[in-house]
Amino acid sequence: MAFHIVLVEPEIPANTGNIARTCAATGTWLHLVRPLGFHTDDRTLKRAGLDYWHAVNIEYHDSFQEVKDKYPEGRFFLATTKASKVYTDFTFQDGDFFVFGKETKGLAPEILAEHPDTLLKMPMTDAVRSLNLSNSAAIMLYEGLRQTGFQGLK
Numbered sequence: 001m002a003f004h005i006v007l008v009e010p011e012i013p014a015n016t017g018n019i020a021r022t023c024a025a026t027g028t029w030l031h032l033v034r035p036l037g038f039h040t041d042d043r044t045l046k047r048a049g050l051d052y053w054h055a056v057n058i059e060y061h062d063s064f065q066e067v068k069d070k071y072p073e074g075r076f077f078l079a080t081t082k083a084s085k086v087y088t089d090f091t092f093q094d095g096d097f098f099v100f101g102k103e104t105k106g107l108a109p110e111i112l113a114e115h116p117d118t119l120l121k122m123p124m125t126d127a128v129r130s131l132n133l134s135n136s137a138a139i140m141l142y143e144g145l146r147q148t149g150f151q152g153l154k
Contacts, residue, residue, distance in 0.1 A: 011037030018134035083119035
């Protein structure tokens, strides 16, 4: 079992590449939900992931619902600046899904409405609207890994 990162309609190839590298380093599954804001053969995407693409467990989906249908027992935690709870308020377990929306708009309101009990945010000042997507994914993933004892990592 492993954690999962789900990127719903990511727009910036460098962010996706950075997240892919983090997934390779931690044995985390990466799920990309179309439409993507770039081509997967994009030079920037490949450069950000360096030469680790072979080590990434990656799946492509046509909708977030498709991810949920494929993993009906999955626990989905959605990152949004609109959440009232912070990511450290939750207890994560191996196999959980960390879900992120597109860089410019986040997750669609209808997706957020389907998961009111698992919306979470990262605390920050009012000086910025949000953290960088790849930083946010790493923060949440490593909290999940910390809580589960960094199983399988050295």
